[in-house]
Every structure is written in structure tokens, then in C-alpha cells.
Amino acid sequence: MSPTFSETLRAATMPSHEQANHSPYISALLGGELSVDAFGQLASQLYFVYSALEEAAEAMRDDPIAGKFVFAELNRREALREDMAYYFGPSWESQVSELPATAEYCKRIRSVSWSGEFVAHHYTRYLGDIAGGQIIRHRLRKLHGVEGPGSMFYVFDQIPSAPKFRDNYRTLLNEAPWNAQERKRVIIESVRAYELNVAVFAALATKFLTHTSTHGNSTTS
Numbered sequence: 001m002s003p004t005f006s007e008t009l010r011a012a013t014m015p016s017h018e019q020a021n022h023s024p025y026i027s028a029l030l031g032g033e034l035s036v037d038a039f040g041q042l043a044s045q046l047y048f049v050y051s052a053l054e055e056a057a058e059a060m061r062d063d064p065i066a067g068k069f070v071f072a073e074l075n076r077r078e079a080l081r082e083d084m085a086y087y088f089g090p091s092w093e094s095q096v097s098e099l100p101a102t103a104e105y106c107k108r109i110r111s112v113s114w115s116g117e118f119v120a121h122h123y124t125r126y127l128g129d130i131a132g133g134q135i136i137r138h139r140l141r142k143l144h145g146v147e148g149p150g151s152m153f154y155v156f157d158q159i160p161s162a163p164k165f166r167d168n169y170r171t172l173l174n175e176a177p178w179n180a181q182e183r184k185r186v187i188i189e190s191v192r193a194y195e196l197n198v199a200v201f202a203a204l205a206t207k208f209l210t211h212t213s214t215h216g217n218s219t220t221s
């Protein structure tokens with residue numbers, strides 16, 4: 001039996017997933033080598049990414065294909081605002097800014113106007129958040145005792161079953177009426193979305209990795 005589109009997409013992006021997953025910043029974060037501030041720095045960049053992504057989702061709401069992927073229960077922007085207040089205090093808005101790699105990523109998201117490319121960006125982030133994101137949530141609690149505020153980004157309390165949600169999402173991918181050529185474009189854009197993520201992680205590493213340790217130095221200093 002030939003693979004479904006969601007299976008093809010997953011397989012085609014697996015090397016990119018490996019690369020993202022094993023980025024030095026993410027590895028150090030999950031390995032407990034960084035202070036809790038490193039989670040805040042990551043969240044601050046994701047705040048800009050999700051602001052762009054959720055604006056794009058709003059714009060796609062009435063699209064007959066992309067609109068099916070727009071679920072309010074996925075929205076992360078408000079959760080990230082809460083997390084920002086936790087990490088940076090009440091005046092967080094004046095303290096966080098986009099790294100150039102994040103600005104590039106957001107620019108790409110904003111430039112997307114075709115359903116397939118939008119879904120590629122949507123898939124790459126949200127499906128990852130409700131899968132691997134849960135591993136990060138667990139590490140954040142285990143390593144730094146952060147639960148609730150500071151980890152709201154990883155909490156999808158409006159989604160009662162993540163596996164069911166992922167199955168439903170994969171069905172949507174399989175049923176989206178893209179032809180073979182268009183499906184290829186979705187895969188290409190998803191690989192690009194991974195690359196943009198990897199670039200953000202690399203920029204975070206350059207900026208904060210050498211200055212950060214669990215033994216004192218703060219990423220915000």
C-alpha cells in the first residue's frame with residue numbers, strides 16, 4: 001500500500017527533525033546544562049514566531065483548505081505572554097526582542113499566501129509542540145521545578161488527547177486536495193520551516209550558550 005501524504009511528509013522531514021532536535025541549544029537545554037533563563041530566551045523568540053503564525057492563521061481562517069487547520073485550542077500567543085511575564089517580569093515587552101534569525105523566520109511566515117505553505121509552517125511548529133514539546137515541558141519541571149507560569153507554552157489544556165488530535169491532524173493532511181506537485185511544495189516548505197527553526201536555535205546558542213551555565217552566569221546578563 002502506498003504511504004499516505006502525512007506519512008510521506010513525516011518521513012521526508014525526519015532528517016530535518018533530527019537536526020532540529022539535536023541542535024546544540026536544544027541538546028544543552030534538555031541535558032540540564034543551562035540555567036532556567038535559557039528556556040525564557042527560547043520562549044521569547046517563540047513569542048515572535050507564534051505572533052506571526054497566529055496572525056497568518058487568522059488570515060487563513062476562511063480559506064477552504066487552510067481554514068480546516070486553524071484550531072483556537074492550539075493558539076500559543078497568550079500562553080507565551082504569560083511565560084514572558086514569568087521570565088522577564090511585568091515590563092517584559094521592553095526587554096525581549098527578535099534575533100535576526102527570528103525576524104527572518106517571521107518574515108517568511110508573513111510572506112506565505114498559499115494554503116499548502118501556510119500548513120507547512122503550521123504543521124512544523126504545532127504538531128511538534130504537542131509531541132516533542134511535551135518532553136521539554138517535562139524537563140523544565142524536572143530540572144528547574146517550573147510548572148504553570150513559565151511553561152504555559154507547553155500546556156495544551158484545551159486538547160484532551162494529544163494522540164487523537166495528531167491523528168485528526170494527519171487525516172486533514174491526507175484529505176487536503178493538493179495534487180502531487182503541490183504536496184511536494186508542502187514538503188519543501190516544511191523543510192524550510194525546520195531550517196528557519198534551526199537558525200533560531202543556532203542564533204540563541206551564539207548569543208547565550210557560552211555565557212550560560214547552571215552554576216551561576218545568567219543568560220540575561
Ligand code: HEM
Pocket residue numbers: 006009010017020021026030123124125127128129131132133135136166193194197
Ligand atoms: C526538543 C527536542 C524534540 C524532541 C525530543 C522531539 C520529539 C518528538 C517526538 C517523540 C515526536 C513523535 C510524536 C509522534 O510520533 O506522534 C515528534 C514529532 C514531531 N516533531 Fe519533534 N521533537 C523535538 C523538537 C522538535 C522541533 C524543534 C520541531 C520543529 C521545529 C519538531 C517538530 C515535530 C513535528 C512536526 C512532529 C510531527 C511529525 C509527524 O508525525 O508528522 N520537533 N517530536
